[in-house]
C-alpha cells in the first residue's frame with residue numbers, strides 16, 4: 473500500500489512526465505495542471521514512490537450534480553502493475569460515498585483496453601458513447617458506477 477497525498481506545485485514536473493508518457497493526445501499542459509491544483513471543485517491526488525509522484529488522479533464535481541467525474545488518472549509506465557491505479561479507484565469510491573455522490577462517471581478512449589479492464593474490475597459499466605471526442609478524432613465510451621442504491 474502506498475500513501476495517497478494531495479498534489480502540490482512541486483509535483484507538477486513529475487505529473488507532466490507521467491502525462492507525456494501515458495497519453496498520445498489530449499495531454500494536459502503545465503498551466504492546466506496548475507489551474508486544476510487551485511480549482512475549488514476538483515480533487516487532485518498523487519501517489520509517490522521514493523518521493524516522486526508516479527501516479528495521479530483528478531476528480532471533478534459540479535454544484536448540483538450527484539455524479540463525480542474521474543477527469544484523469546494515469547500511472548508512470550515504470551510503476552504500472554503495482555495496483556497504484558486500483559488504489560486511486562478505491563480512494564475515488566470512498567470519496568464518492570463520503571460526499572454522497574450517487575454515481576461516478578468517466579470517459580475512456582474506445583481502444584484503451586487496459587483502462588477499460590481496470591474500470592470493469594471496479595464495477596464500472598459502459599453507459600454511452602461520444603463520437604469524435606478526442607483531438608485525434610477517436611471515440612470515447614462513457615463508463616459509470618453506481619455508488620449508493622437510490
Ligand SMILES: CC(C)(COP(=O)(O)OP(=O)(O)OC[C@H]1O[C@@H](n2cnc3c(N)ncnc32)[C@H](O)[C@@H]1OP(=O)(O)O)[C@@H](O)C(=O)NCCC(=O)NCCS
Nearest residue numbers: 494545546547552553554555556557558580586587589590
Ligand atoms: C490504465 C492504467 C491507469 C492502469 O494502472 P496500473 O496502476 O498499472 O493498474 P493496476 O496495477 O491497479 O491494475 C488493476 C487492473 O487494471 C487492469 N489492467 C491494468 N493494466 C492492464 C494491462 N496492461 N492489460 C490489461 N489489463 C490491465 C487489470 O484488470 C488489473 O487487474 P489485475 O492485475 O487483477 O489483472 C495505466 O496503464 C495507465 O496509466 N495507462 C495510461 C493512462 C490511461 O490510459 N489512463 C486512463 C484514461 S481513461
